[in-house]
Amino acid sequence: MAGSEELSRNGRRANGREQIPALEWATAILGAVLLAGALAFLTHQALVSEDRAGAITFVVKQVRPLGEGFLVEFEAHNPGRETYAEVEVEGSLRSAGGGEERARATFDYLPGRSSREGGLFFRNDPHDGELRIGAQGYRKP
Amino acid sequence: MTMEMWWLGFYMDPSRLALLVATELPLLVALAYFSGFEDTAGLLDAVVDAAGAFAVAFVTAAAVLSLFGVIGLDTGLDEAVRMVTLQAVSGSIGALLAQSQFGKADEEDRKRRTAGRVAEYFFMGVGALFLAANVAPTEEMVLIAYKMTFPAFLVLAAVSVTCMHAFVFAVEFRGEVTLPPGTPFWSAFLRFTVLGYVIALGISAYVLWSFGRFDGTAPEQALRQTMVLGFPAAIGAAASRLIL
Numbered sequence: 580m581a582g583s584e585e586l587s588r589n590g591r592r593a594n595g596r597e598q599i600p601a602l603e604w605a606t607a608i609l610g611a612v613l614l615a616g617a618l619a620f621l622t623h624q625a626l627v628s629e630d631r632a633g634a635i636t637f638v639v640k641q642v643r644p645l646g647e648g649f650l651v652e653f654e655a656h657n658p659g660r661e662t663y664a665e666v667e668v669e670g671s672l673r674s675a676g677g678g679e680e681r682a683r684a685t686f687d688y689l690p691g692r693s694s695r696e697g698g699l700f701f702r703n704d705p706h707d708g709e710l711r712i713g714a715q716g717y718r719k720p
Numbered sequence: 721m722t723m724e725m726w727w728l729g730f731y732m733d734p735s736r737l738a739l740l741v742a743t744e745l746p747l748l749v750a751l752a753y754f755s756g757f758e759d760t761a762g763l764l765d766a767v768v769d770a771a772g773a774f775a776v777a778f779v780t781a782a783a784v785l786s787l788f789g790v791i792g793l794d795t796g797l798d799e800a801v802r803m804v805t806l807q808a809v810s811g812s813i814g815a816l817l818a819q820s821q822f823g824k825a826d827e828e829d830r831k832r833r834t835a836g837r838v839a840e841y842f843f844m845g846v847g848a849l850f851l852a853a854n855v856a857p858t859e860e861m862v863l864i865a866y867k868m869t870f871p872a873f874l875v876l877a878a879v880s881v882t883c884m885h886a887f888v889f890a891v892e893f894r895g896e897v898t899l900p901p902g903t904p905f906w907s908a909f910l911r912f913t914v915l916g917y918v919i920a921l922g923i924s925a926y927v928l929w930s931f932g933r934f935d936g937t938a939p940e941q942a943l944r945q946t947m948v949l950g951f952p953a954a955i956g957a958a959a960s961r962l963i964l
Contacts, residue, residue, distance in 0.1 A: 603768060604768065606771070606775050607767075607768040608771070609771075609772075609779075610770075610771035610772050610778070614771065618741060621801075622735070625733070660798075662730055662731040694794070
């Protein structure tokens with residue numbers, strides 16, 4: 580077995596295998612880091628199982644006139660870890676005259692610790708009344 | 721590119737996803753060991769190949785999901801990591817498969833022959849996992865399981881097993897000697913086909929459980945879903961002996 584002579588002659592290691600190129604090592608190390616990171620991240624998430632459900636909060640991003648009425652663009656944020664499916668959102672607009680207008684939107688999914696944007700259409704001007712947006716319910720995915 | 725896969729990313733149980741990744745690792749290393757595109761003879765080379773494949777799959781998944789707007793700068797980190805990791809599970813098998821398409825070295829055939837039956841079952845497992853993981857998230861699995869009648873399941877099992885055995889003959893026809901000549905039909909049938917189908921069903925059940933399809937489901941429904949998924953998984957298992 581010509582061990583060390585082999586190495587100098589054609590770049591093969593003592594046992595006949597080719598030397599692993601640096602690029603391959605780099606990719607492998609990256610892979611190992613990503614893998615370990617992902618596993619650690621997932622394990623952490625699995626272990627940190629405090630109160631999973633969270634109350635959905637809403638932030639109005641913009642109100643603008645649209646066609647015959649108005650569009651209220653909002654963002655719904657789910658602070659908990661639990662993912663909600665088919666989230667029913669209802670907005671109610673109480674105008675000064677005492678009338679109430681309602682509008683609905685549905686989100687396929689509102690994942691945990693995430694936000695999704697949506698919009699509600701109203702005929703009355705949201706600036707003239709009291710606007711409230713709330714979640715009505717959800718389905719467990 | 722299926723949205724059910726993306727959604728699984730954020731509602732799948734993180735511990736099950738971690739387990740799926742951990743389970744996949746030895747399969748990846750075995751796959752790399754037996755079918756890399758270099759004359760890799762050592763375990764270290766296989767581990768390096770497997771880790772590299774995962775890196776490629778992970779980065780590619782992140783890039784493609786970003787390109788399609790599925791994840792972006794405003795996506796929660798939780799969501800993004802889980803979505804990308806799930807895609808990387810089957811993506812890494814694909815990355816290694818792509819390497820093996822560039823010609824099988826004689827070295828590989830020799831290794832496979834000496835490794836024998838165990839290697840074959842590993843390949844079947846990988847093939848089954850690859851197809852099962854891609855197809856299992858879809859709603860169609862559940863829907864088909866509901867729609868099928870009981871006799872139809874018997875026919876499905878027969879069709880699955882027949883298709884698998886057809887692959888055995890295709891492999892032999894191409895001149896690959898994996899069975900000694902004169903092996904009786906029943907021997908090949910039991911050892912490759914039936915056992916392969918069992919492996920495919922096992923992998924299907926495991927994948928379905930990982931994706932939460934069995935939670936709160938009656939055992940009968942779970943079995944139906946397993947058999948439905950078992951059909952593509954069985955094809956994957958049988959085809960893997962041709963492709964890998």
